[in-house]
Amino acid sequence: MRIGHGIDVHAFSADATRPLWLGLVRIDDHPGLEGHSDADVVTHAVCDALLGAANRGDLGQHFPDSDPTTSGVSSRELLSACVALVGESGYRIESVDVTIVAQAPKVAHVLGRMSSELSGVVGTTVSLKATTTEGLGAIGRVEGIAASAVALVSETASETS
Numbered sequence: 001m002r003i004g005h006g007i008d009v010h011a012f013s014a015d016a017t018r019p020l021w022l023g024l025v026r027i028d029d030h031p032g033l034e035g036h037s038d039a040d041v042v043t044h045a046v047c048d049a050l051l052g053a054a055n056r057g058d059l060g061q062h063f064p065d066s067d068p069t070t071s072g073v074s075s076r077e078l079l080s081a082c083v084a085l086v087g088e089s090g091y092r093i094e095s096v097d098v099t100i101v102a103q104a105p106k107v108a109h110v111l112g113r114m115s116s117e118l119s120g121v122v123g124t125t126v127s128l129k130a131t132t133t134e135g136l137g138a139i140g141r142v143e144g145i146a147a148s149a150v151a152l153v154s155e156t157a158s159e160t161s
Helices: 041-053 075-088 108-122
Strands: 002-011 020-022 025-027 091-101 126-131 144-155
Touching (some): 002 041, 020 041, 025 108, 041 075, 041 091, 041 108, 041 144, 075 091, 075 108
Parallel strands (some): 091 126
Antiparallel strands (some): 002 144, 020 025, 091 144
16 A cells, blocks of 8 residues: 655636636636646645655646646546556555645535545545635635645556466
């Protein structure tokens, strides 16, 4: 068994038309996050946790923000690719746990949807919870959102011939 940890932070975008994506769910009535892709901090943290557990580096190594072909890419696509890399590395995903750190928007009402969407791609239950920083720091000033994830993977049984 191996454990990986991932963390991601993005600032809110000045572009009022940019959608906010968290955990593969679009959150209406709130500005989106700035980033090369769709800036889904939740999914990016999951990707990094999975890649770390499989000793495959991080999201930026596989999908650098200098690559124009990945500009605006959906985090669903990034997560699918990371799940495939974990499998190709000889591991099965056992568990993923995520903490979202955001003063706003409040996300408790969509955590179940996020879990369902992420779990569907990952192939096992992804648990989510959310907290605030009690008004402290950049997150507390509602300048952005952070997410942290932990993933547990196990080695797949090798076939003998």
